[in-house]
Amino acid sequence: MSSHGLAGTLTAPGGAAQRPAGGTSSWRHGGAPWGAGGQRELGALPVVVALIVLALVFQAFNSNFLSPDNLVNLTMQSATTGVVALGIVLVLLVGQIDLSVGAVSGLAAAVVAVGSVQQGWPLAVAVGAAVVLGAAVGALYGVMFTRLGVPSFVITLAGLLVALGLQVRVLGSTGSINLPYESWLVRFSQQTFLHPVASYALVAGVVLAYAGSRVVEKQRRESAELAAASVGTIVVRSAVLLVVLLAPVAYLNLNRGVGAMFAVFLGLVAGTDLLLRRTRWGRSVRAIGSNVDSARRAGLAVRRVYVSCFMACAALAALGGVLSAGRLAAANQGTGGSDLNLTAIAAAVIGGTSLFGGRGSAWSALLGVLVIHSIASGLTLLNLDSSIRYIVTGVVLALAVTIDSLGRRRRTGVAPR
Amino acid sequence: MNPHVPSPRPTGPAPRTAPVSARPPAVLSLRGVSQSFGAVRALVDVDLDVHAREVVAVVGDNGAGKSTLVGVMSGVTVPDSGEVMLEGVPVQLGSPAVARQLGIATVFQDLALCADLDVVENLFLGHEVRRGPVLDEIAMEREAWRLLAQLAARVPSVRVPVATLSGGQRQAVAIARALLGEPRVVILDEPTAALGVTQTAEVLNLVERLRDRGHGVVLVSHNMADVQAVADRVVVLRRGRLNGDFDADTARYEDIIAAITGASPALSGGSRAAQPRHPRGETS
Structure with a gap:
């Protein structure tokens, strides 16, 4: 009776308007791609447009920008930052932040280098130790945040300083350790490419x-x-x-x-995307970022989800640090320092993940990181120094956050929060 | 007056339930529920019966104890004293989850929806249907359409974020979510408080659908127009006490207002002076 009644009631009062074929279902549920209605989210569109504009502009100034050689370099540079940005996407989705990803990735790089070169651990053990260390740091953040109520902004800022200090301490007096070129990590990060076939x-x-x-x-x-x-x-x-x-x-x-490293990054993004969209955990992540009180009242394990996001973020940051150590064949006091922190966070936001939680996608890590490294690569080709790069990246970030905030204001105009 | 009741107040259950003894026992009953917050006596010895296929409106001025009563029935508040019974069996509502399991679903005033999630995601939040490790979106979407169709709720699509829906549509989503576990009683806390005229009418239709579906409905409101539109029975709270129990079809608006404000008729003969003039059963 139920299915019959369903069809009957739905088609009777303007059923066509209620369920146009595929039109109002979102693309991932079998409807139209990218949302059919004009009032829908802009989604990834602004970033894709920005990427195309950037490519055209840089190509107009320097015909090397879109050369295969430069694009291969671009993908290789993007992979390490991208892995870190992917973790940031997860904490942003639950409405939190991790400011220490750069320092944690630097610490992980130092652990890998010191462990494998100075301590003589097998490289795989050193890599595993670094990632587990990252996850442990994230677990600590998560527990401090959920149990003690320390704001994630502050706790991860403190974590940044601690990780920075540990990184210097682990590296010891030399301050820089080279990884042997023949180690698989370096070969994987620098020279391994997928066979065309x-x-x-x-x-x-x-x-x-x-x-x-x-x-x-x-x-x-x-x-x-x-x-x-x-x-x-x-x-x-x-x-x-x-x-x-x-x-x-x-x-x-x-x-x-x-590049194999870039392929790994793409695999991580695709896997995270599936987790976020197709599993109960992923749904909890978005629900908590959207409205934590509602999520709690719906019976979700709010604390556990928070902790899992902090852990995944710090572990991915550590993995990013390991990969960058491989790519540079070295770990030093500058690894993960300077702008990696802000670049990764900027990439997630530029890619379309909201700073306010609840909205975003794993793919924003890829898109955002491509934008940021396109800017860096293009400006380098134009012989402009890093000062311009910082300024341009900053302006793009400001634009992205403005789009995010305007979108939020538009929707909260009707949404009681 | 029953001898076993110690206080001099009029007895609660006896006079009211006696004339309707032909009906099946109330789905949800409160007996002598009291709750204090510090020096504030939010509820004093409140009795309430909710039957299946019945809309009971709980009205009262601000601070009359409506919210506390909702809290007691939904499991948020465990009362200091008194008894909650489901179909005559005493139960302990220790938490909202317990209340839900026992068949009391509450739609809170803020609806507890996640604005960024779509209708299906909100409906099944915390109770997702899975096929193996992944979510079964198709089963959930189908059930969502079925529930919304039963409520005759007009939602443009079940795959748009709740943020894009009107207030009435959101109320429909929240009510549909309450129906997921097939509850016996649905408690609506000020469902029309933030809505315009059209949307209020929509929500009142939803309330009638709930009754037609066989649920007992508790409608907490301070909007007398809404109450008169859909309620079968109107229960008045005043300063934490029951101050009247009216049949909605026959009660005069002035009497209900008088019971709410404590004006003339209620003042003379104690807290339930209005009640004997409208005993249940005479009119039904």
Whole structure:
């Protein structure tokens, strides 16, 4: 009776308006891609536009910017910052912040270098120790925040100083330790690229998996009498995905190809995205960032989710530090220092993750980090020094935060918070 | 007057339940519930019965104890004394979760929705349906449409963030969420307080749907127009005490207002002077 009554009631009073085929369902639930309605979120659109504009402008000034060689470099630089930014996305989603990611990544790099070179640990053990150390730092933040109510801003600021001190202490008197070039970490981070065949196979696999899951979803939705995307939509979307993946891969393959480190970063982003969208944990993360009181009253394990986000963020920061140590084949007092902290946070926000919690996507780490490193790369090609780079990045960040704040104001105009 | 009641006040349950003994026992009953916050006596010896397919409006001035009463029924507040019974069986409502499990769902005034999450996500927050490790969006979406259709709620899509919905639509989402566990009693705390005329009408329709669905409904409000539109029975709280229990069809507006404000009729003969003039059952 229920399904019959459902169809009956829904189609009777303007059912067409209530459930237009796919139009008002979000794309990830089988509806139109990127939200059909004009009043929907801007989502990733501003960042993508910004990336295209940046590329065109820099290409106009220096034709090397879009060369395969430069783009390969760009992806390699983006990977380490991107991993750190991915962690920032998670803490931002629950409405918190971790200001210590740079220092934690520097500490992790120091642990790897000292452990493997000076202490003679196997490299894998050193890498594992560094990441576990990061997770432990995050767990400490999480416990201090959830149990003692210390604001995350302050506790991670304190953590920044502590981690910085530990980094200097671990590195010892030399202050800089080189990793041997033949170690797998260095080779992986610097010289390992996906074989062209492997990269194309990966693209094909991703597109097939996407199309397949969409077809299955369409069938399930239809059997549940829900609006489902048409076959044409699925074909078009899969084709778009194919182009979006294939074109850059083919272009990078003109040069060295897709860096293994960058591929790992993409894998982490895609995995995090699935966790956020398809699991109960991911839903809790967004709910808590959106309205923690409501989340608590809905019975969510608020504390545990907070702790898990802080842990994931610090662990990813440590992983980013390990990768950057590999890429530079060294760990020194400057690793993770200077601007990595702010670059990673800026990347997450520029990519479209709200500073106010609840809204954002794992992909914003990728998009934001590409914007930031495009700016850096383009300005370097123009022989402009870092002063201009800081200024331009700062302006872009201000723009991103303004868009975020305006969006929040527009929606809270109707939302009781 | 029953001899076993120590205080000189009129007895609560006896005169009221006697004429309606033909009806099945109340789904939710409060007996002699009292609650103090420091020196403030928020509730004093309150009795209340809610039957299935009945909308009981609880009205009263600010500070009359409405919110405390909602707290007691929803499990947020454990009363200092008194008894809560579900279908005649005494229960302990130690927490909102317990109350929910026992079949008392509360829609709080702030709705407790997450504005950034869409309708389905809000409906199932904390009770998501899963297929293996991943969420079963399709089952949840289907159930969401079913619930909203039962409430005849007009929501543009169940996949838009709640922030984009009107106040009435949000109320519908919150009520639909309350219905997920098929509760016996639904408590609505000031559901129309922040709404305009059209949206208020929408929400009042929802209340009637709830009754038609067989739920006992407690509607806490200080809007007399709303109460008269949908309530079957009007219970008046004044300074933490019951100050009248009216049949909504026959009660005069002035009498209810008098009971709320404590004006003339209620003043003369003690706290429940209004009640004997409108015993339940005479009119039903």
